[in-house]
Structures are given as C-alpha cells and as structure tokens.
Amino acid sequence: MSTTHPRSDRIDEKPRFARVSLSKGLTTVGASTVLLFLVSAVVEPASVSFTSLSGMLPVAAVLAIAGLGQMLVVQQGGIDLSVAGGISLAVVMVTHIPNGNGSLLVPAIALALAFAVVAGLLSGVLIAALGLNPIIATLGTNAVLYGVNLAISSGRPRTTTDLLARIGGGSTLGIPNSVFFAVAALIVVAVFVKRTVAGRRFEAIGANRRMARAAGLRIRLHQSLAYVWAQLLYCLAGILIAGITSMPSAYAGDNYLLPSIAAVVLGGTSLLGGRGFALPTVIAAVFLQQLIQFVSVLGVSSAISPLVQAAALAVGISLYTLNWGAILTPFTTRSTPAAAPA
Numbered sequence: 001m002s003t004t005h006p007r008s009d010r011i012d013e014k015p016r017f018a019r020v021s022l023s024k025g026l027t028t029v030g031a032s033t034v035l036l037f038l039v040s041a042v043v044e045p046a047s048v049s050f051t052s053l054s055g056m057l058p059v060a061a062v063l064a065i066a067g068l069g070q071m072l073v074v075q076q077g078g079i080d081l082s083v084a085g086g087i088s089l090a091v092v093m094v095t096h097i098p099n100g101n102g103s104l105l106v107p108a109i110a111l112a113l114a115f116a117v118v119a120g121l122l123s124g125v126l127i128a129a130l131g132l133n134p135i136i137a138t139l140g141t142n143a144v145l146y147g148v149n150l151a152i153s154s155g156r157p158r159t160t161t162d163l164l165a166r167i168g169g170g171s172t173l174g175i176p177n178s179v180f181f182a183v184a185a186l187i188v189v190a191v192f193v194k195r196t197v198a199g200r201r202f203e204a205i206g207a208n209r210r211m212a213r214a215a216g217l218r219i220r221l222h223q224s225l226a227y228v229w230a231q232l233l234y235c236l237a238g239i240l241i242a243g244i245t246s247m248p249s250a251y252a253g254d255n256y257l258l259p260s261i262a263a264v265v266l267g268g269t270s271l272l273g274g275r276g277f278a279l280p281t282v283i284a285a286v287f288l289q290q291l292i293q294f295v296s297v298l299g300v301s302s303a304i305s306p307l308v309q310a311a312a313l314a315v316g317i318s319l320y321t322l323n324w325g326a327i328l329t330p331f332t333t334r335s336t337p338a339a340a341p342a
Contacts, residue, residue, distance in 0.1 A: 047294045059289050060290070068189045071278065079138070101161065116228075
C-alpha cells in the first residue's frame with residue numbers, strides 16, 4: 001500500500017487568498033485616494049495645486065519607502081519601532097560626515113548602509129534567535145541607533161551637500177526625483193515578494209510558521225532578513241530626506257513611525273503576517289500625506305496631524321479585521337413572523 005506525501009515545493013505556490021486580498025486592499029485604498037483628491041479639489045483647490053503637489057509628493061515618496069520596509073516586517077508577524085532611529089541616523093550620516101563636501105557623500109552613504117545592515121541584524125537576532133518580543137527588541141535597536149546618532153550629531157542639524165540636494169531634492173520632467181526612487185523600491189519589493197520563490201516562501205513563513213517548519217524552510221533566516229531589508233529601506237528614506245530638506249533635523253525620522261504603520265494597515269497587509277501588498281501600501285502613503293496636507297490647508301493646527309494619522313490607522317484596522325457582514329446582519333435582516341397555528 002503506497003502512501004503519498006505532500007510535495008515540499010507546494011509551499012512555494014501563491015496562497016489562494018492573495019488575489020482576493022490584493023483586490024480588496026487596492027480597491028479600497030485606491031477609491032479612497034481618488035475620493036480624497038476630488039474632495040480636496042472641490043473644498044480647497046489650493047491643496048491640489050501644482051505647488052502643493054510638488055511639496056507633498058516628495059514626502060509621500062519617503063513615507064512610501066518607509067512603509068514598504070515596515071510591510072516586510074509585518075509580513076513576518078512583527079512590527080518595527082526602530083523606523084525613527086534608522087531614518088534619523090541615515091540623515092545624520094549623509095549630512096554630518098560630508099559636512100558640505102560632495103566627494104565624501106558616497107563613503108557616507110556606504111557607511112549609512114552598513115549601519116542599516118547591522119541594525120537589521122541586531123533586531124533579527126534578538127527576535128528570531130533569542131525569541132524577544134518585536135516591540136521590545138526594536139525599541140532597543142531604536143535606542144542604539146539614536147545613541148550613535150547623538151554621538152555623531154549632538155542633536156544639531158547640518159546643511160546637506162549640493163550633490164545630494166540635486167539628486168534627492170531635484171526633479172526630472174517636473175516630477176520629484178524622490179518619486180522615481182519610491183517607484184524603484186516598489187518594483188524591487190513587489191517583484192521579490194510576488195514573483196520569486198524566496199518571496200513566496202517569505203510569505204508562507206509569515207502566514208503559517210508551523211507548516212513552514214514542517215516543510216523545512218529556514219524560518220529564522222527569513223525573519224532576520226525581513227528586518228535587514230526594512231532597515232535598508234529606512235536608510236534610503238533618510239538619504240532622500242537629507243536631499244529634500246536643506247538642513248534636516250537630526251530627529252527627522254520621528255515623523256514616520258506612526259504613518260509607516262498606518263500605510264501598511266491601510267494597504268491591506270495583515271497584522272497577523274503572511275499577506276503583504278506593496279502597491280496598496282504606496283498608494284496609502286500618498287493618501288495619508290494628501291490627507292495631512294488637506295487638513296493643514298484648511299487652517300487646522302499641525303498638532304492635529306498625529307490624530308489624523310491615528311484615526312486613519314483605526315479605520316484601516318476596522319476595515320480589514322472586523323467582520324462587517326456579521327456586525328450589520330442584525331440591522332439588515334428582517335424578522336419573519338411566526339406561522340399561525342392550523
């Protein structure tokens with residue numbers, strides 16, 4: 001009597017739910033973004049003027065890159081609170097080390113990338129190998145990153161180099177260069193996650209760790225690499241901030257922690273891991289930044305921005321996690337009268 005064993009490469013196939021989830025996330029955030037721009041054009045046309053969009057798109061591009069890094073971590077069932085430290089340290093390194101000398105920009109970028117890899121490995125080892133909670137581990141990594149930051153900058157900003165200002169803060173054909181970097185990051189992440197065997201294994205590990213272990217997949221390696229790739233994307237975001245802003249703050253990354261998580265959630269990525277969609281995450285970043293700009297143009301204080309981001313995060317969680325069909329059923333079904341006795 002012969003017995004059949006499940007094929008070990010079956011784990012490489014795309015999950016059946018992926019297409020449905022991608023369609024839902026893309027439709028939801030896409031329609032919301034289009035509606036927001038329409039409302040902005042009607043209520044406050046200044047919020048969608050060429051000048052406003054030219055100022056909004058670079059920041060949205062940076063947020064999109066940071067959101068892609070956060071998405072890779074969330075896919076493994078974790079969360080990365082070292083976004084702020086990773087971005088801020090990259091900003092400090094590419095501004096303080098060159099100190100206005102463009103010839104030192106490339107070595108500064110290389111050093112920033114090296115620190116990003118070390119920071120990602122630190123979080124990955126603490127979480128995957130030692131079993132620490134992702135929140136605690138990434139908070140510790142964030143503290144280390146800010147320690148290096150303060151050792152280099154003493155908390156003081158410094159003017160960026162002209163070369164980085166032209167590359168990161170310039171534009172091509174009227175489109176900010178940072179948008180092209182965000183599109184490139186989107187293509188790389190999307191192709192890796194959805195079009196490669198390693199990417200499908202990466203998703204499978206986040207979706208069902210027990211099944212992945214039974215299939216012989218290297219769970220700890222994929223978990224650790226998620227934090228490494230995330231830190232590299234945070235580093236790219238920080239380099240772009242240094243190019244966009246003439247004198248960026250040494251704490252510039254503080255503004256991207258909550259928005260990066262909100263962009264991931266609004267893009268439809270499951271907080272339980274496994275499913276992750278790059279394009280909806282990027283669109284969600286544009287939505288969040290335009291929403292903040294629309295609110296600010298209306299004359300609302302900038303202090304309200306964190307509340308707007310928190311509200312968007314709450315809405316995203318409720319849209320994708322609550323069973324609205326079951327919640328609304330008592331209000332949409334009519335009670336049938338009991339049959340009269342014969």
